[in-house]
Amino acid sequence: MTRRKLVLAVVVAVLGAWLVLVTVLIARQPDAGVSSPDELRGRFESALNAFDAQQLEDLVDYPPNGAEDFTKSYVDELRSAGAHDVVVTLAPDARVARVTGKRADGSAFSFAVTVREHDGRWRLELTPPI
Numbered sequence: 001m002t003r004r005k006l007v008l009a010v011v012v013a014v015l016g017a018w019l020v021l022v023t024v025l026i027a028r029q030p031d032a033g034v035s036s037p038d039e040l041r042g043r044f045e046s047a048l049n050a051f052d053a054q055q056l057e058d059l060v061d062y063p064p065n066g067a068e069d070f071t072k073s074y075v076d077e078l079r080s081a082g083a084h085d086v087v088v089t090l091a092p093d094a095r096v097a098r099v100t101g102k103r104a105d106g107s108a109f110s111f112a113v114t115v116r117e118h119d120g121r122w123r124l125e126l127t128p129p130i
Helices: 003-028 037-050 053-057 064-080
Strands: 084-090 096-102 108-118 121-125
Touching: 037 053, 037 064, 037 084, 037 096, 037 108, 037 121, 053 064
Parallel strands: none
Antiparallel strands: 084 096, 096 108, 108 121
16 A cells, blocks of 8 residues: 555545544534423523523524524623513413513513423523513
8 A cells, every 4th residue: 555545544534533523423412402491491590690692502492503693692682781680480381481670770671482392392482682
């Protein structure tokens, strides 16, 4: 075997291993959402109060390739409004989460978020806040 063929074989093997690794990592990535409505409520409230886009990203039903930008802009909007004292409550049927809180100027805000369960995972269907 010539040196050129050996180098080519190594490159092909490395590329093949890389493709397998990426495929396995993508396949093992957990679905968005959590296992119960109460857990969803608590983590959603925590993410909003901490302006934590990463934690929020794990809860939203949004295409994976755009979820990071979407949740970042979502919490940036809350941050720019000076949102604080955010409380999340669930409707009795757990299909709607009501978000309430205060802006920096002391005025109150409130909005509803649809909650969806799919294959045992509870997720948020977000629209732009305040």
